[in-house]
Amino acid sequence: MCGIVTAISSRNVVPVLLEGLRKLEYRGYDSAGLAVLADGGLQRLRSAGRVADLAALADARHSAAPIGIAHTRWATHGVPSERNAHPHISGGLAVVHNGIIENFEAIKLALQARGYVFESDTDTEAIAHLIHSKLDAGADLFDAVRQSSCELTGAYAIGVVAESAPERLIVARSGAPLLLGVGEDGMYAASDTAALLQVTRKVIYLEDGDVAELRLGGYRIVRADGAPVEREIHLSSLSADAVELGQFRHYMQKEIFEQPQALANTLEIIAGGGSVNPQLFGARAAEVFAGVRRVLVLACGTSYHAGLVARYWLESVARVPCTVEIASEYRYRESVPDPDTLVVVISQSGETADTLAALKHAGALGMRRTLAICNVPESAIVREASLRFITRAGPEIGVASTKAFTTQLAALALLTLTLAKLAGRLPEADEARHLQNLRHLPVAVQKVLELEAEIERWAQRFAGKHHALFLGRGRHWPIAMEGALKLKEISYIHAEAYAAGELKHGPLALVDKDMPVIAVAPADELLEKLKSNLQEVRARGGELYVFADAGSEIPESEGVHILHMPEHYGMLSPVLHVIPLQLLSYHAALVKGTDVDKPRNLAKSVTVE
Structure with missing residues (x-):
């Protein structure tokens, strides 16, 4: 490289x-x-x-x-x-x-x-x-x-x-x-x-x-x-x-703010339609999807986190069992192949060596129902897969992925709805509601971006920290993982993410007044459980920074800082909740003076194992 x-x-x-x-x-x-x-x-x-x-x-x-x-x-x-x-x-x-x-x-x-x-x-x-x-x-x-x-x-x-x-x-x-x-x-x-x-x-x-x-x-x-x-x-x-950078200080900032347009471009494919169609994923999609009994997602880094979110969607909405594996690990272990598995590979560049090798390995095992979700139409991974969905994020220059991630989530949401419909598990009313939410997504993201000034003030407090914990539950646990990855990628602050229920099984030992804890707190079915986890943090003197939906009823107090999201967005809430975590990482890195677009030791397109 x-x-x-x-x-x-x-x-x-x-x-x-x-x-x-x-x-x-x-x-x-x-x-x-x-x-x-x-x-x-x-x-x-x-x-x-x-x-x-x-x-x-x-x-x-x-x-x-x-x-x-x-x-x-x-x-x-x-x-x-x-x-x-x-x-x-x-x-x-x-x-x-x-x-x-x-x-x-x-x-x-x-x-x-x-x-x-x-x-x-x-x-x-x-x-x-x-x-x-x-x-x-x-x-x-x-x-x-x-x-x-x-x-x-x-x-x-x-x-x-x-x-x-x-x-x-x-x-x-x-x-x-x-x-x-x-x-x-x-x-x-x-x-x-x-x-x-x-x-x-x-x-x-x-x-x-x-x-x-x-x-x-x-x-x-x-x-x-x-x-x-x-x-x-x-x-x-x-x-x-x-x-070109245009009015922005860094490519990462530019790409964070390009997300409403990137999502609109990616979702343009459903702009005028009243229903999802397998042909969104290629002319042979109906044939390839027919008889799919499970989904295997293979990806690395940020794309892996997108796959983890999709697992919750696929299993709860489409009722299709889903496994998500790190591509670099999958090809080097003995797995049990199933020809009725849909293998989904996710890559921004389409040239990620580990992901491409994992895709070829799956094919060699007889799993030839393959779908590439990628941002580059003529890339190696797209050419290798039998089906493709091209996200229209545009060029992503910053090493830390932002708009590629949210457009991957949009593609995976469409895949979820498509498989659910083919399986007879998507009533017309639910389909219409999901499609309307997807079409509204660019507007919803734009509203979240308007919180930048408040997030920037939070970032000032992170400059002197050496460690941070990120917490989430359910489909927002992978969003916590993505937030931790962003923070360490560009600010060099060591950050780890945990499913909040796991705190008492070890990570709670790390919590003290010098360990900021960032929590993703949507108003969903796991909110009350999450509140209990947050109380565990406060009882140990930990300082909380909570990204909460309106209606979450988490009061701000000494050591508990709350940023209220504009709206709750149900299944698509992970797309909205990752935006403030991107902005928090970006502004923390600015305060620390690191090279935001070209962080040390990292490469954008990882074309070696």
Whole structure:
């Protein structure tokens, strides 16, 4: 990981490469570098800092060239440092790489035996030397990359330039995202469409095993065995404005406030309909859903929390048994497959390596009724699944997911209603009520956003804290988990979430006057139970911050701070209650002065295991 930009053009590509890297900064990284082919041959610049540092270095060196590759690195093999930063060089060629090469040690030993000297701790340097060895044996650059790709085990997206072939650059992918950009003045490739909007909206999504050669006059794509292949050119619906900050201080803040529109866009599919229809999930959905006896949700991080909320919905409304598993754990344990299970995978990027691997594992076990809920239409997970629901959140730049989460919940609510209707468990009156609530959801979220000023005042009190507890019950327990995740992701305050009834089984030992306890308190059937749990906290001197629905009748007092939500929203209440937790985390991070959009040690698109 984490970001690649390459370019061959009739103009100077250095500004294009640097701007592309800036657009990929949201993915998280610890170093940056570029390599270009200029009149003097191969020139490499690397920085163990931000893209801005690399840009300053390029300005100081007056770097200019018509062809080059660039990279932001998120450390996997080797500590963050200039020596481990990409590009890596072997002879007169340079390589950038996202992913992890699982057999790099064997490749490295074989290359060392042939006299190659390694200067970094990375697996990427093995790729560079491997390609060079193919060139040395007489292959041209394109075949050298293609042959080398056949020897790599693991995930990779690579870009290669060489002094021996200054008129072209080569890219290849398997398991890590990479797309081509077809511009008027040249050809480009990048990890993400956002990096290419500055030069083109015409993009080609490479498939696993594709190797592509880019020239000024065009491109060609082959499979790893050399067989030529055609890939469709897509016109990206994104605009350059969609990935700009505008009036906001950070992308996270922008994306929190984009949630009403993101939800409206995602739910537009039901705007004029009086009922749910399986075709919301694809032309074959009725066939795939028929006979489904249970649901298995596979996801990671925030998407996993969305799945946990859906479990409550699916079992209470659709009466379908549901299991939710962390994708990285599912594929490594012995499970009992059931072909009548609907496997639902959830991912913002659609390239999450653990989730994609779990989806393939489920298919290998014979569970082929699969549905992808994703924000990127042409992603690997979407292509792998038999059904798809594309959330229309738009580009999410902040590492801490916000609008992707709420639109995933909207999609899962639609899935719940669809399965309930197919099972004969959704009376017409209930269906109409649920659909009306979904259509009203963007307005309800907008009202919650108006509480920002009050939440900001609460956040001031969190700046000096080192730990926090989050509590919730029922379908709001996963919302407490999501709130804790957000707080630790961007403010670095250690936070844990518990089902409130579990307090007395251990966590209560942590509660004292220095441990803030944040509670999600909707006016639902578990409210009285939750009130008892909150009394347990106050009896131990804990300070409570409660997000309560109107009518919850939790009085404010010394050590008990109450923020009243605008309305109670029944089944969809989790969508509303997560908004103030997002805002609390954002403003706590502002007070602490952390890097909100690019928190340390984290990456946006996790394309390695």
